[in-house]
Every structure is written in structure tokens, then in C-alpha cells.
Amino acid sequence: MGFRALLTDRDADGKITSTVADIDEARLPEGNVTVDIDWAGLNYKDGLCLTGGGGLVRNYPHVAGIDFAGTVRQSADERYAVGQAVVLTGWRVGEAQWGGYAERARVNADWLVPLPEGLSTRDAMIVGTAGVTAMLSINRLEAAGLTPDAGEVLVTGAAGGVGSIATALLAKLGYSVAALSGRPQHADALKALGAASIVDRNEFLEAPDKPLESARWAAAIDSVGGKVLGKLLKQVKYGGAVASLGNAGGIGLDTNVLPFILRGVTLIGIDSVMQPYATRIAAWKRIAETFDISAYGDLVREIGLEELPDAAEQILAGQIKGRLLVKPR
Incomplete structure (x- = not known):
């Protein structure tokens, strides 16, 4: 079964381009949990991955997106049930492994966190x-x-x-x-x-x-x-x-x-990429208890996959205010 994704590639001359494409699920990387993605975020590191900056991406074609939130589609790990809401940040997803700029992702269960009570998947990516x-x-x-x-x-x-x-x-x-x-x-x-x-x-x-x-x-x-x-x-x-x-x-x-x-x-x-599971759980729990999503509303903008290449240039140039949410579907 296929899904849409922003596929980033590099040609023989080293030029980086990103286009929305239909991807066969068989191309997803190895992992024990498959997630249907509701939302992803745009971060400075994503801007680098989409433009070839910093040498973060080594293998092409690639799907960027270092964080995402959605629901479990398939799971071979007892910690996660089908339909459960989850969020992912870090672990070089979107850099070394395909990430969140797609309708679907497959990852290691250890990299996920159950979505804390009181947060929607959209809320989770406002935080991201x-x-x-x-x-x-x-x-x-x-x-x-x-x-x-x-x-x-x-x-x-x-x-x-x-x-x-x-x-x-x-x-x-x-x-x-x-x-x-x-x-x-x-x-x-x-x-x-x-x-x-x-x-x-x-x-x-x-x-x-x-x-x-x-x-x-x-x-x-x-x-x-x-x-x-x-x-x-x-x-x-x-x-x-x-x-x-x-x-x-x-x-x-x-x-x-x-x-x-x-x-x-x-x-x-402060490194947010390789944080242990317990530390991430504690951080997300305190965020759910503390962060006022409604007060942040004016600093949130939504875009689709097609708009990401331009947005990547903007965030690298310091032109993005607040949080830019990516809706893959």
C-alpha cells in the first residue's frame, strides 16, 4: 500500500531537490512500529536536511522530518497498541533514517513516546x-x-x-x-x-x-x-x-x-537527540502539565508537504516565527 511523502534527492552534480511522490510501503526502513503520521514539525535541522546543509543526510533519496506525531498502524512491540497516539523526537530520525515528512513512518519502538494525556497529536507538534x-x-x-x-x-x-x-x-x-x-x-x-x-x-x-x-x-x-x-x-x-x-x-x-x-x-x-526514554517521558509529562497551547496559537502556522522546500530556506534565513506545522495528508 502506498503513501505520500516529500522525497529529497541529490543528482550527479550534487544538487538537492525535494518533490512529493507516492512511495510503496515496502521502501520504509526497518522497525517494529509503523505510524500513520498526523503532524510533523519544521525545525532548523530540517532546513539543513532539505537543503543538504551540514552533511546531516548521507544517503539519498531521503525523507526528512526530525519529529512527528500520529497513531500506531502496526506494532510488534507490546508497549504500543494499534490506534495508540505517539510522538517521536530525536534518534536521528529524519537524518540517518526516513522521518516525518510523509503520511507513514516505520521506526524502532524505543524511539517513541506515548502521547501524554491532555495533548492532541497537533498539540504535540506545536511543542515538538x-x-x-x-x-x-x-x-x-x-x-x-x-x-x-x-x-x-x-x-x-x-x-x-x-x-x-x-x-x-x-x-x-x-x-x-x-x-x-x-x-x-x-x-x-x-x-x-x-x-x-x-x-x-x-x-x-x-x-x-x-x-x-x-x-x-x-x-x-x-x-x-x-x-x-x-x-x-x-x-x-x-x-x-x-x-x-x-x-x-x-x-x-x-x-x-x-x-x-x-x-x-x-x-x-543540552542534547535532545539521544535522550533516554525515562528522561523524555518526564519532559513530555511536565510539558502536558505546564504548556498553554492556546496562548501559543498566534505563533503557529500550518503547511503541506509541497510548501516545505520554500519553508526550509526561510527557517535557515531566520524568517520563521514560532512553530511551523506540517500536515502530510
Whole structure:
């Protein structure tokens, strides 16, 4: 039985193209659970996979899409029953293995998570990889000692997927959030999500650079990297921590040891790809209990498979606000 998918291929000259095609189910990769996909998401990494960036995809033709939600069609694993709602993030699905830009996927049961009570499959993709990463960051920061009364928490790249959901989650949990963004047109939307203040990225970077700067932030969630991460580390309060989860601004890190040896700052790396099952279950449970889907509604847009190639270029250029949902059917 066939299904529709966005098939990404590379020609002899190395050119990458993506077209919607009918795929025979026999072409699906090995796995013990087959899922009928309701929704997928568009993430920065998806943009790279659809354009050939970063060397993430090695084998073509390929079906991208690093996260998806849907219902079980077939299962050889006792944990999942036919008709059960599930969500997948990580495990290099959409990179090394065919992913969510299709009506159907076959995966290893260990990579799935049962959809938490209170979330629909659409809700799950509003959250998606971005939201799971944001919640993993909050959990790690709190494990490092962060509490709502510690002071302001800086969220960089706040208008993007991870940043906007991190802003909403932190605000709902009682934190005072400073949202840093290079897109001032989104200030009102970020305040609606709960940001207490807006920090202009250009002004932030243009401020005089010192080995150690005035302590401003109790903690930070950074999806930018590069110069932004280097500078904010110098502004974290004594004993504070920074969760580093992305490199939209570059993979470099220009800093010095003073924030670490004079203020005891902790830099925490966040990986959402290979997280253990129990950690993902805990993150999704807390998201279901915390995240206000209705408040995020204005930051969600839906597209079909045919629109993905253009959307991939847009997300790489920093032109996507909030979350872009993909409806394969």
C-alpha cells in the first residue's frame, strides 16, 4: 500500500531537490512500529536536511522530518497498541533514517513516546523537538539550583521555535523572562507569551565587551551560540547556569575562564537527540502539565508537504516565527 511523502534527492552534480511522490510501503526502513503520521514539525535541522546543509543526510533519496506525531498502524512491540497516539523526537530520525515528512513512518519502538494525556497529536507538534529541548533545558537548570526567585532568566533566539516555547514555559513556571531577539517586530508576541522584558540583540552585542561584565542573569537558555553565548556568559550572576542547545549564530565560543572561576558559572550542554526514554517521558509529562497551547496559537502556522522546500530556506534565513506545522495528508 502506498503513501505520500516529500522525497529529497541529490543528482550527479550534487544538487538537492525535494518533490512529493507516492512511495510503496515496502521502501520504509526497518522497525517494529509503523505510524500513520498526523503532524510533523519544521525545525532548523530540517532546513539543513532539505537543503543538504551540514552533511546531516548521507544517503539519498531521503525523507526528512526530525519529529512527528500520529497513531500506531502496526506494532510488534507490546508497549504500543494499534490506534495508540505517539510522538517521536530525536534518534536521528529524519537524518540517518526516513522521518516525518510523509503520511507513514516505520521506526524502532524505543524511539517513541506515548502521547501524554491532555495533548492532541497537533498539540504535540506545536511543542515538538523545540519544546522538548526547552523543557530539558529548564529541568537541567533547576537541577543546577535555579528557582523563580533567583532573578531574571535570559532566553536568546526568543522568537524562534525553542526560544518562544522556552519563554512560555518559564513564564508559566513563575520565572521572570528576558527575551533576546534580533527581530524587534516580534516583541509584542513574546510579551504575550510571558516575557517580562525584551532585549535587542544588536544592542546586546554592541555594548562594550569586557572580560567580566555586570551580573544580570540568574540563568540563560541559549539557542544561538557564537558571540551571543560568549557575551552572556560574562553577565551571569554568581552560581548561575547557562543551558546551551543550539548554534544558529555559529559554532564558535569566544569567552574566557573568569565567569567560571570567579562567579562559579556552569555551562550545561543540552542534547535532545539521544535522550533516554525515562528522561523524555518526564519532559513530555511536565510539558502536558505546564504548556498553554492556546496562548501559543498566534505563533503557529500550518503547511503541506509541497510548501516545505520554500519553508526550509526561510527557517535557515531566520524568517520563521514560532512553530511551523506540517500536515502530510
